Amino acid sequence: MVDLLSLNEVLLESAKEIFETMVFMDLSESTDEGQDVEGCALLGTITFKGALEGCLAFCCSTPCAQAIAINMLGLDTTEEIAEEDTCDAIGEIANMVMGSVKKRLAESAGNLEVSIPSVVSGHKLRNNLGEGARKASVRINIEDEYVTELSLLYHENSN
Amino acid sequence: MAKTLLIVDDSATMRKIVMRTVKMSGLDFDKTEEAGNGVEALEKLVAGPVDIMLCDVNMPEMSGTELVKEVRKLPDCESTKIIMVSTESSQELIDGVMADGANGFITKPFTPEKFQEKLSPFMN
Numbered sequence A: 001m002v003d004l005l006s007l008n009e010v011l012l013e014s015a016k017e018i019f020e021t022m023v024f025m026d027l028s029e030s031t032d033e034g035q036d037v038e039g040c041a042l043l044g045t046i047t048f049k050g051a052l053e054g055c056l057a058f059c060c061s062t063p064c065a066q067a068i069a070i071n072m073l074g075l076d077t078t079e080e081i082a083e084e085d086t087c088d089a090i091g092e093i094a095n096m097v098m099g100s101v102k103k104r105l106a107e108s109a110g111n112l113e114v115s116i117p118s119v120v121s122g123h124k125l126r127n128n129l130g131e132g133a134r135k136a137s138v139r140i141n142i143e144d145e146y147v148t149e150l151s152l153l154y155h156e157n158s159n
Numbered sequence B: 001m002a003k004t005l006l007i008v009d010d011s012a013t014m015r016k017i018v019m020r021t022v023k024m025s026g027l028d029f030d031k032t033e034e035a036g037n038g039v040e041a042l043e044k045l046v047a048g049p050v051d052i053m054l055c056d057v058n059m060p061e062m063s064g065t066e067l068v069k070e071v072r073k074l075p076d077c078e079s080t081k082i083i084m085v086s087t088e089s090s091q092e093l094i095d096g097v098m099a100d101g102a103n104g105f106i107t108k109p110f111t112p113e114k115f116q117e118k119l120s121p122f123m124n
C-alpha cells in the first residue's frame, strides 16, 4: 500500500513544511549515514490508527530542542527556557508534523486518527513498536548544526 | 468596538504562537484569555462570554469538537464566533464541526494572512 521510500519522502517534506512556516529554521536531509543523533535526549511521539497504525517520533538533543522552542516562541537566543516549555514545543512539533504526514497519506491510507502528543526525556531514546513493525526514518539536519531523527513505525491493517 | 478573544489549545507553545500570529495579522483585541482544554474553556466562557474563540481540536479532557457542541448550548455564547485551529485537515471533520456550530477552520501550519482572512469578517 505505502512503500518505505515514499514514506521517507513524506516525512522529510512534512518536517520541511512545519519548520519553514512555524519554527523558522532551515532543514535538510542528512546524507551522512554514520552520523548519529547525538545524545537523543528528547523524544516527541504521537500515535495514530486507521489503515496504518503506529507511532511518529521526533528525536533530538536537549540543545536542539531548546533552539527549536526558542525559535517557535520568538524568544531571544540568550533567554533561558524552562524544560516544560521545551518539552511542550517538541510535542507540538510531533503533532504538527503528524498532521502534515496525515494529509499527505490521506489518499493512500485514508483518514488516520491521531492521539495527543507526548514527550519523554532521557538517554539513548528509541521509537519502538515491537515485532513486525515497519519503520521509515529520515535523518534531518537543522540549521546545519543539529542532527535529528524523524521516524514512523507502523503496521498495515488489512481490513 | 472592543473585542475579546479566547485561545484554546493544550500546548502552551501553540497558544503563544497563536497569540503572536493574531498580533502579526493586525487584528486588535482588548482582552485575550487562554485555556488548555475544553473543560477550562467552558469555565471561562460561563464566567464571561467572548467575541471570538480560537479552538484546537485534539486536546485532552475535552476535545475541540466536543467543546463546540457545549458552547452552542450556552445561551450567553450565542454570538461567540468559533474558529477552529488544528493540524486536522480532513473534510469530514471540518464539515462535522462546522455543522455543530463552528464558524471557520484554520489548519496548522498557518500564516498571519490566514488569520486576517478568517477573523476579520467577525471583527465589526
Ligand SMILES: [Mg+2]
Residues within 6 Å of the ligand: A095, B009, B010, B011, B056, B057, B058, B059
Ligand atoms: Mg492539541
